[in-house]
Amino acid sequence: MARTFERVFIEVRTELRSGETIMDLLKSMRIFERVADGASYTLAARELNMSTGSVSRLIFDLEQHLATRLLHRTTRRIALTPAGKRYLARCHSILEALDEAEAEAKSIHISPTGCLRVHASQSLAQHYLVPAVRSYRERHPSVQVGLTLSDSPVNLLAGEFDMAVVATEVLRDSSLIGTRLGSSYSVMCASPNYLDVHPMINRLADLSNHSLVCLAPSWSDNVELTSQGANGCETVSVQPGLCISSQSSLANALELGMGVGLLPLHAAVDAFRDGRLVHILPACQFEHVDIYALFASKMFLDAKVRTWVEHLKGSFAESSKNVQLVLYNTSDLQVA
Template sequence: MDLYRNMRLFVRVAEDLSFTSAARSLTMSIGVASRLITELEQHLETRLLHRTTRQIALTQAGKRYLGRCRAILASIDEAEAEARAVHLQPVGRLHVHASPAIGRHYLVPAIGQYRQQYPHVHVALSLSDETTDLLEDGFDTAIVAMPALRDSSFIGVNLRETYSVLCAAPGYLRRDTTVETPFDLEAHPFVSFGPAFAESVDLVLFDGNDASVTVTIKPAFCVNTLESAASALELGMGIGALPLHVAVEAISAGRLVRVLPPYRLQPLTLYALFASRQFLDAKVRTWLDHLKIHFEGAVRREESVLAVASKVATVTALRA
């Protein structure tokens, strides 16, 4: 038995005191309407309506049940309206996961701008270099940077392509500036970022014409967070590769200098991952649209800043 349908029919019959009117409004025959009310009474084991050939009247049990049904159906209608509103209007809590570097450089500013436009969305940002399971950990989206989207049950939206650049401290380069070609890197201690230490790493570098050269280097120091890798480079521990969003701040401040400016490392794509396109609610949909615009502008600004800062820092370092 469809209790919800039968309750709604009973309320309509009780309000109209007519099977004909109730059946017409719910697009069913009078015979079906009568049968469903009988089915409801049998389920409740009580009579709800006094029926004669000329009129309908509520029993005492029917009057009490009518009040309960109205309250229950109103709650159901309210719940449906709220669910539809979530789909149409950005409201509620948005759970986002990202690495600390991406969170600091991109997402905190993006969230500030987003909430100016959608103040009824409250954002919970979790920052960790560990990978996450969106569904198991309860995240609406995760922002990642990788060469290509791995096979996944999640959907990835391409936000912007970026890349990493080689960096070193000005003081390190003053001690030894013999880095004129990619193969000169083999003679320098290399600071590596990654989850595990590797005996050797194949570094693929691309020049301005997208021609590539591969250099095999042996890391002198490996660490699993980008912030620590950047700190090691600033302390003069060697040469290393940093993503654009990490490198540009340190280079602009003069703490690092770009090494081999014509070259960049393998491109990285910034993705927004989410679970499903089906019934994507408004807060996630508007968040993804906002991220596309934000990341495009942010990476363009970083590239412009890097171009200017690299020239100034390189000249300053070599003159010192």
């Protein structure tokens, strides 16, 4: 647009009467535009679903405010005065700019377009989000995606991101809207080489005889491992051999045969498929989490966020089926 919305707003505001709102003035300008373009009070009143008297009164009030006659009125016709012609041109310009701004704002909520800014962890992105982005952009090529990967918490209310995908046991922030996409858990893993030279692991208590690689920001003397399995909830305390703060580095350490450790199921499934890791204690599930799509508000939700969240629901459901299929197909490699 040749003139910005901010400039138009300033122009309209300078013309306000005492006690009048911008909406009141815009209404008067639109009515004047209809009367002038159609050269008829009656026609304008019919188009605006108003009485002819109301239209006439509003035009009179507008002229009083401007201290200028805008229309010549006779019993047969209506004609613009020179001042009316200049004001009509001004009204056309202002209302056209406002209509364009309004249409642009409304289209955001109707058709997905623009850049979708998403925050997520590295493992969720690699195994769930990147494939989902590919299929989403095939459906909505007018949307570009900015995917920021970090395990640090994100403040969605700050406006830097449109939404976040998180895996958590409890959704604590009540100021955010959370759509549950699915659930997951962690699995105990080790490399085939490690298991070839170390004692069998038949139950949770056997882990105390092994080198545990755990995810932690710093060294910890003891780590409590709690599993949910056929025998209910069991807990064992194990002294780790290695604490590491990066999940991808933890997976690498396990593949190098440095011990046993927990990985989120979605982060371990490719290694199970390729035979780089073995699923230990397959009847046990650790660290259950729910996976959520989080965003700041549900009112007037941007179309790209709405369609992306709906797409994620289906994508996560399909990915979960594929993960379970991999577990079933690699069951012959699992250590009982």
